[in-house]
Amino acid sequence: xxxxxxxxxxxxxxxxxxxxxxxxxxxxxxxxxxxxxxxxxxxxxxxxxxxxxxxxxxxxxxxxxxxxxxxxxxxxxxxxxxxxxxxxxxxxxxxxxxxxxxxxxxxxxxxxxxxxxxxxxxxxxxxxxxxxxxxxxxxxxxxxxxxxxxxxxxxxxxxxxxxxxxxxxxxxxxxxxxxxxxxxxxxxxxxxxxxxxxxxxxxxxxxxxxxxx
Numbered sequence: 001x002x003x004x005x006x007x008x009x010x011x012x013x014x015x016x017x018x019x020x021x022x023x024x025x026x027x028x029x030x031x032x033x034x035x036x037x038x039x040x041x042x043x044x045x046x047x048x049x050x051x052x053x054x055x056x057x058x059x060x061x062x063x064x065x066x067x068x069x070x071x072x073x074x075x076x077x078x079x080x081x082x083x084x085x086x087x088x089x090x091x092x093x094x095x096x097x098x099x100x101x102x103x104x105x106x107x108x109x110x111x112x113x114x115x116x117x118x119x120x121x122x123x124x125x126x127x128x129x130x131x132x133x134x135x136x137x138x139x140x141x142x143x144x145x146x147x148x149x150x151x152x153x154x155x156x157x158x159x160x161x162x163x164x165x166x167x168x169x170x171x172x173x174x175x176x177x178x179x180x181x182x183x184x185x186x187x188x189x190x191x192x193x194x195x196x197x198x199x200x201x202x203x204x205x206x207x208x209x210x211x212x213x
Contacts (some may be wrong), residue, residue: 008149014066015142018059022135025055038135043128043182050124053131060134061103063141065096070148071159072211095211102207110199119186126177126184133173140169174200 029048030038043049069092079094089097114123144162147153174196177185185192 011066011145011149014062015145018063018138018142021055021059022138025052029055035135039132043125046128049128049131053127053134056131056134056138057103060138060141061099062096063138063145065092065099067141067145067148067162068099068211069095071155071162076210098207098210102203106199106203110195113191113195113199114186117186117188117191119191122184122186125182129177129180129182129184133176137169140165170200170204 026033026035026038029052031047033041069090072091072095075089075091075094079089082088110126111123114120114126148155148158178192178196185195
């Protein structure tokens with residue numbers, strides 16, 4: 001394996017930063033528990049659920065944007081023309097902005113759905129389970145970014161493998177949420193389908209179109 005050019009050295013700082021943040025989360029927010037204990041802990045026994053979820057989500061978004069940015073073909077014209085005090089977004093900045101807005105909007109729409117149907121008690125359980133899921137995916141993204149930026153691989157094949165893997169993870173996520181033992185989705189099946197269709201499938205398709213078309 002051959003190391004790629006040095007202009008990608010910024011990626012290693014993101015990866016090391018993500019690892020450091022996860023260590024801090026495990027040490028201080030999860031009472032010095034390991035990854036195994038974190039993934040297997042019960043909702044009742046857990047602590048610092050919201051800050052853990054928030055930090056894990058931010059790290060996940062940064063890692064995802066780092067990986068996606070290398071495959072964005074061109075920046076949209078409105079992004080190229082936009083500048084803030086003389087600064088403009090590159091592909092990483094655009095990917096991070098798109099991913100961040102995507103998940104922020106998804107967060108508020110999900111909260112609105114749960115509140116409107118009287119399922120507020122499940123809200124805490126949802127982001128408790130989500131923090132575990134995004135922690136696991138973040139670990140995979142750390143590996144994916146290392147391979148993508150620092151090893152001489154066939155980028156077309158790697159992209160195809162990444163898309164297939166993302167699709168499999170996405171399908172697994174929906175089954176994992178739907179049949180989770182913590183009962184994180186609404187009780188009624190039509191609300192489950194509403195959540196999966198409007199807050200899972202549709203937003204992902206919109207994000208894909210924004211980034212790659």
